[in-house]
Amino acid sequence: MAIVPGIWKVTGSESERLVISLSIASRNLTVPVTAADLAPSGVNGIPSHGPAEFALRREAGTLRFRGWFETGVMGEASFEADPDFATQLRGLGLKPTDAALVHAAVLGLSAASARELKTDFPEVELESLLRGASFGATPAYARSIRALFRVSTFDEVLPLAVYGVSVDFAREMSGLLEPPLSTRDLASLRMAEIDPAYVSGIIDALNAKPDAKQIYRLKTLQITPEVARELAAREQRRVSFEELSTAAPPASRDTRLVS
Numbered sequence: 001m002a003i004v005p006g007i008w009k010v011t012g013s014e015s016e017r018l019v020i021s022l023s024i025a026s027r028n029l030t031v032p033v034t035a036a037d038l039a040p041s042g043v044n045g046i047p048s049h050g051p052a053e054f055a056l057r058r059e060a061g062t063l064r065f066r067g068w069f070e071t072g073v074m075g076e077a078s079f080e081a082d083p084d085f086a087t088q089l090r091g092l093g094l095k096p097t098d099a100a101l102v103h104a105a106v107l108g109l110s111a112a113s114a115r116e117l118k119t120d121f122p123e124v125e126l127e128s129l130l131r132g133a134s135f136g137a138t139p140a141y142a143r144s145i146r147a148l149f150r151v152s153t154f155d156e157v158l159p160l161a162v163y164g165v166s167v168d169f170a171r172e173m174s175g176l177l178e179p180p181l182s183t184r185d186l187a188s189l190r191m192a193e194i195d196p197a198y199v200s201g202i203i204d205a206l207n208a209k210p211d212a213k214q215i216y217r218l219k220t221l222q223i224t225p226e227v228a229r230e231l232a233a234r235e236q237r238r239v240s241f242e243e244l245s246t247a248a249p250p251a252s253r254d255t256r257l258v259s
Contacts, residue, residue, distance in 0.1 A: 201225020
């Protein structure tokens with residue numbers, strides 16, 4: 001297969017890794033490089049200066065770098081795809097372009113992972129697989145989410161990984177909140193920084209199990225578990241969602257929610 005040219009530079013250097021900015025095949029990618037990655041090319045540790053020539057070999061192909069280890073200094077890069085990897089992807093009905101293969105190499109996407117996800121989600125495209133790999137949406141993660149929720153496509157799983165929804169978070173929330181709880185609800189809760197501890201604290205004061213939209217509403221109204229407990233103690237009983245909503249500070253009651 002053709003060798004794809006590119007340019008690179010070091011944008012960050014730490015004791016345990018380099019951070020490389022790579023422009024290649026019309027994509028701008030961030031490549032973390034560890035001492036273990038450099039060792040096969042005869043580079044010891046993480047250099048902070050001097051000439052650079054090393055290769056990163058991945059299942060999708062090999063990335064080669066020549067230039068300097070100094071931060072901000074441009075160098076030459078190239079990528080040579082592994083023909084067997086590309087053939088395996090095509091066999092799955094995927095369309096591996098040069099850009100996608102470079103991205104797969106940077107992310108460490110394996111043919112086995114692509115096969116598992118394509119088996120579980122036949123409609124999935126390569127770009128979605130690459131985005132999933134960027135955010136840790138592994139086959140195991142996708143299967144766990146699918147076991148908890150009614151998801152039929154990988155694109156329903158992907159936002160959860162993007163917003164950092166762990167399987168444990170999803171499992172805890174599904175146990176705390178009134179169903180139905182959708183993956184979109186989970187992503188909204190995570191973005192609003194609502195955790196199981198917050199939900200548990202609110203539930204202690206309510207007379208009925210809340211759903212995701214009610215919890216989201218209370219959070220935007222700045223209702224804390226402390227406010228909820230104080231209201232329940234004052235009323236000497238568990239309170240309703242409507243009663244708790246009116247306990248919000250006046251300035252927060254006009255909050256507009258996105259449905």
